[in-house]
Structures are given as structure tokens and as C-alpha cells.
Amino acid sequence: QSALTQSASVSGSPGQSITISCTGASSDVGGYQYVSWYQQHPGKAPKLIIFDVNSRPSGVPDRFSGSIYGNTASLTISGLQAEDEADYYCSSYRTISTLGVVFGGGTKLTVL
Amino acid sequence: ELQLVQSGVEVKKPGESLKISCKGSGFSFTTYWIGWVRQMPGKGLEWMGTIYPGDSDTRYSASFEGQVTISADKSISTAYLHWSSLKASDSAMYYCARSLAAAMVPFDSWGQGTLVTVSS
Numbered sequence: 001q002s003a004l005t006q007s008a009s010v011s012g013s014p015g016q017s018i019t020i021s022c023t024g025a026s027s028d029v030g031g032y033q034y035v036s037w038y039q040q041h042p043g044k045a046p047k048l049i050i051f052d053v054n055s056r057p058s059g060v061p062d063r064f065s066g067s068i069y070g071n072t073a074s075l076t077i078s079g080l081q082a083e084d085e086a087d088y089y090c091s092s093y094r095t096i097s098t099l100g101v102v103f104g105g106g107t108k109l110t111v112l
Numbered sequence: 113e114l115q116l117v118q119s120g121v122e123v124k125k126p127g128e129s130l131k132i133s134c135k136g137s138g139f140s141f142t143t144y145w146i147g148w149v150r151q152m153p154g155k156g157l158e159w160m161g162t163i164y165p166g167d168s169d170t171r172y173s174a175s176f177e178g179q180v181t182i183s184a185d186k187s188i189s190t191a192y193l194h195w196s197s198l199k200a201s202d203s204a205m206y207y208c209a210r211s212l213a214a215a216m217v218p219f220d221s222w223g224q225g226t227l228v229t230v231s232s
Contacts, residue, residue, distance in 0.1 A: 003156065003158075032215065034213070034215045034217050034218075036217050036218035036219070038157070038219070040157075045207055045222040045223065045224055045225055046149075046157065046207070046209075046219070046222055047222070048218050048219060048220050048221075051217075051218035051220070052218070057220060087156075089156060089157050091157075091159075091217055091218070091219075092217065093215040093216065093217050097174050099171060100159060100161075100162070100171050100172075100173055100216065101147065101159040101162070101173075101216050101217050102159065103149075103156060103157040103158060103159060104156070105156045106156040106157070
């Protein structure tokens with residue numbers, strides 16, 4: 001089963017904004033409001049930072065925001081900080097083949 | 113405090129069986145879905161499957177169906193991931209994670225991971 005498509009890497013300087021995209025299909029990203037985003041630092045478990053396209057769990061700074069257009073979801077991080085350097089994964093509910101979950105391939109964010 | 117605590121590092125030989133565990137605490141284990149996610153060395157996250165301990169309803173990714181078995185014992189708030197015959201390609205970090213929605217996402221809390229190494 002194919003993963004959602006993310007760019008391999010993105011970079012930005014402290015204080016800048018970056019956007020990570022996640023492209024799927026109408027059977028996942030485009031068909032349901034169930035896109036979530038995870039941050040993973042090296043050697044650590046993933047952490048939920050956005051759910052249901054644009055909602056933030058308690059404790060996640062409002063510098064992190066999500067949006068969707070068609071079959072592509074996006075994660076925007078504004079006011080980049082050094083600690084934002086991590087891998088970011090999108091995820092969606094999917095209804096093709098088997099009902100379940102699909103992840104994106106991940107995007108490595110480098111803070112310059 | 114909400115926690116998912118996974119069993120420890122495993123080193124096994126090809127062909128051996130293995131069952132790793134994920135114990136939940138601080139929440140109602142039977143009203144959440146518990147998913148398993150594989151991360152091979154240097155690679156991304158892959159959803160393997162998810163179980164609803166309340167009634168043992170289990171969904172598998174097509175990529176993993178028949179390769180692993182997911183189960184749960186709600187009496188001890190523990191979910192399991194089982195292999196009957198390991199392969200070297202099963203070497204990876206395995207995470208359990210919980211989700212509330214019937215859509216099985218998002219995963220709002222994760223275990224610390226169990227590292228599995230399969231080598232002769």
C-alpha cells in the first residue's frame with residue numbers, strides 16, 4: 001500500500017515559517033477530516049501535534065497549524081525555533097483496500 | 113497519569129516466535145483503539161494494525177495481515193503484537209499508540225517503543 005506523499009526535507013531559519021505538504025487521494029486525505037501530524041525527534045517516540053486537519057492537542061504551541069485543500073494537507077510552522085528540528089509525518093484514515101491508517105513518508109525539518 | 117508502557121528490547125533468531133506487549137494505564141483501556149506502528153532503521157512510520165480491546169475488533173494493514181497477530185487482554189489492559197516465525201526483515205522499532213475515534217486516528221499517546229533485532 002502506498003504511503004502519503006511528503007517532500008523528503010525542508011529547511012528554514014529561526015523565526016521564519018515553513019510549510020510541509022502531504023498529498024493523498026479522495027480515499028484518504030481528501031475524503032475525510034482525519035488528517036493528523038506527528039513530530040519525531042531522533043531516538044524518541046512520535047508526538048501528536050495536529051489532529052482532525054487543524055486542531056492542536058493541549059500543550060502544542062499555536063505556531064503549529066494545519067490546513068487542507070483537495071487531496072493535499074499542509075502543516076505550517078511559524079516562528080521556527082531550534083527545537084522544531086525533527087522529522088514530521090502526516091497520517092490519515094484510509095478507505096481503500098482495507099479500512100485503516102496510512103502515514104506519509106516523513107519530512108526532515110532542518111533549522112539553519 | 114496516562115501511559116503506554118511497552119516491553120523491553122528483544123534479540124531473536126530467524127524462525128523464532130515473539131510476542132511484545134503494550135500496557136495501558138491512566139485511562140479506560142477498553143474504550144480506546146490500540147494501534148501498532150513499525151519503524152525500520154532510518155525509515156518512516158508504517159501502520160500495522162489496530163485493535164479495540166473492548167470487543168477485540170482488529171483491523172490489519174494489507175501489508176501486515178497474515179504476517180503478525182494483534183491481540184489484547186482487557187483484564188490487564190495490555191495489547192500484544194505476535195510473530196510466529198521472525199525474519200531478519202522484522203528488525204525494527206515497534207510502537208503502540210492509542211486512538212479514541214472509530215477512524216483509528218489520531219494516535220494521541222504513544223508507547224516508548226520496543227526494539228526488535230532478528231539476526232542469526
